[in-house]
Amino acid sequence: MITKPKGTYDLLDIEGRIYKFIEQTATNFAENYNYEFIRTPIFESSELFHRGVGETTDIITKETYNFKDRGDREMTLRPEGTAGVVRSVIENKLYGNRHDVLKYYYLGTMYRYERPQKGRYRELTQFGVEAFNSDDPLTDAEVISLGYYFIKSLGIEKFSVHINTLGDAESRDNYRDALLEYLKPHINDLCEDCQKRYKTNPLRILDCKADKDNPILKNTPKISGYLTPDSKKRFQKLQSYLNYLDVDYEINENIVRGLDYYDHNVWEYVTEDEAVALGGGGRYNHLVETLGGPALPAVGFGLGVDRLILEIKKITPEQPLEKCIDAYIMCINEEEKIHAITLAQDLRLNGIIAEVNSNNLSLKAQFKLADTLNSSFLIILNSEDLQKGIITIKDNQTKEEFKMDEDEVVDWLIGNI
Numbered sequence: 001m002i003t004k005p006k007g008t009y010d011l012l013d014i015e016g017r018i019y020k021f022i023e024q025t026a027t028n029f030a031e032n033y034n035y036e037f038i039r040t041p042i043f044e045s046s047e048l049f050h051r052g053v054g055e056t057t058d059i060i061t062k063e064t065y066n067f068k069d070r071g072d073r074e075m076t077l078r079p080e081g082t083a084g085v086v087r088s089v090i091e092n093k094l095y096g097n098r099h100d101v102l103k104y105y106y107l108g109t110m111y112r113y114e115r116p117q118k119g120r121y122r123e124l125t126q127f128g129v130e131a132f133n134s135d136d137p138l139t140d141a142e143v144i145s146l147g148y149y150f151i152k153s154l155g156i157e158k159f160s161v162h163i164n165t166l167g168d169a170e171s172r173d174n175y176r177d178a179l180l181e182y183l184k185p186h187i188n189d190l191c192e193d194c195q196k197r198y199k200t201n202p203l204r205i206l207d208c209k210a211d212k213d214n215p216i217l218k219n220t221p222k223i224s225g226y227l228t229p230d231s232k233k234r235f236q237k238l239q240s241y242l243n244y245l246d247v248d249y250e251i252n253e254n255i256v257r258g259l260d261y262y263d264h265n266v267w268e269y270v271t272e273d274e275a276v277a278l279g280g281g282g283r284y285n286h287l288v289e290t291l292g293g294p295a296l297p298a299v300g301f302g303l304g305v306d307r308l309i310l311e312i313k314k315i316t317p318e319q320p321l322e323k324c325i326d327a328y329i330m331c332i333n334e335e336e337k338i339h340a341i342t343l344a345q346d347l348r349l350n351g352i353i354a355e356v357n358s359n360n361l362s363l364k365a366q367f368k369l370a371d372t373l374n375s376s377f378l379i380i381l382n383s384e385d386l387q388k389g390i391i392t393i394k395d396n397q398t399k400e401e402f403k404m405d406e407d408e409v410v411d412w413l414i415g416n417i
């Protein structure tokens with residue numbers, strides 16, 4: 001038997017239905033906030049991610065799927081969505097001379113060669129938004145609240161937003177120096193990865209999973225002590241806007257995000273027990289320039305759809321879990337079958353979910369199947385009635401049964417579903 005690759009899973013049945021529910025909700029939310037859909041390639045030049053995500057990040061050093069194509073070009077399966085969107089904005093010169101905020105959302109698969117476990121896969125799906133051309137913390141707040149109310153509208157309640165600021169380059173440089181100074185005598189007590197991070201990317205030590213409970217990390221200097229007045233003001237403004245938008249947040253100075261391109265406000269959506277990060281985002285005012293475009297401020301988030309599926313499964317709201325149809329059409333002989341398929345088509349073209357007996361089942365088996373399919377109504381056809389243009393409808397909940405003209409069924413069902 002050929003099996004699926006390690007770290008991947010088939011999205012089907014309940015999980016498939018939850019995925020579609022998430023996809024629809026994400027689309028509605030993004031579009032209500034005036035974001036436009038964008039799809040970028042699943043593979044890009046490796047250089048894009050090396051320059052964009054950062055050479056020293058875990059994602060680039062350990063997790064990318066790299067390959068050479070037949071033309072000997074170095075390619076990488078995208079590990080995240082932002083770099084591709086930024087590449088597209090630059091390549092298609094979408095920035096121009098504009099005053100509006102350029103807003104895009106995406107929903108697609110990403111690839112990371114991680115150690116597989118529950119909620120951590122090698123193929124994952126992210127819903128993300130990116131807003132370009134506004135440097136106002138108002139946009140940060142809008143992006144954060146989009147993600148926050150989106151998660152809530154999926155029925156997930158037990159989570160909050162952890163926010164932090166990484167400040168501007170000056171704040172970060174000062175903070176980095178203080179952190180290095182503090183950690184210097186303790187380097188050997190840190191995990192192997194953090195010992196490397198000390199040299200390459202010391203801020204990442206703050207959100208190391210392995211060193212999470214290491215007492216040395218509990219007393220590190222905090223970024224809030226090193227912020228320039230402008231960085232401080234931006235962070236305060238963000239909090240004030242979030243208060244107005246009624247977003248439940250807390251300040252967590254250990255949030256630094258795993259990717260290199262962030263500055264100023266960053267955040268993560270974290271489940272209440274803090275075991276799971278549902279997603280995260282931040283401002284990245286220099287990434288467009290780093291990738292060869294103009295100076296264009298930007299802010300965005302990426303949410304892990306696979307983790308949202310797991311959370312929704314935990315709380316099991318009935319809607320997306322239960323598969324149901326509107327009408328099951330029962331038929332036995334050839335004449336009834338023709339009426340069944342044409343009536344089913346009529347119903348389907350009018351937005352009604354209809355199914356027909358396509359397996360030559362007995363009447364008894366058809367009644368049973370209609371129950372299994374959770375059909376709201378049964379449409380029972382018999383040749384004698386059909387010749388008079390009449391069919392029988394049964395309400396599968398009340399068990400009430402009545403006859404009506406065949407050409408009235410569509411309108412009747414539209415009004416009763």
Ligand code: AMP
Nearest residue numbers: 119120121124277278279280302304307
């Ligand atoms: P990141 O930008 O790396 O913080 O990723 C954003 C979100 O994507 C995370 O908060 C997770 O919800 C999700 N995510 C990241 N990596 C994985 C993975 N390997 N498997 C499943 N979900 C992931």
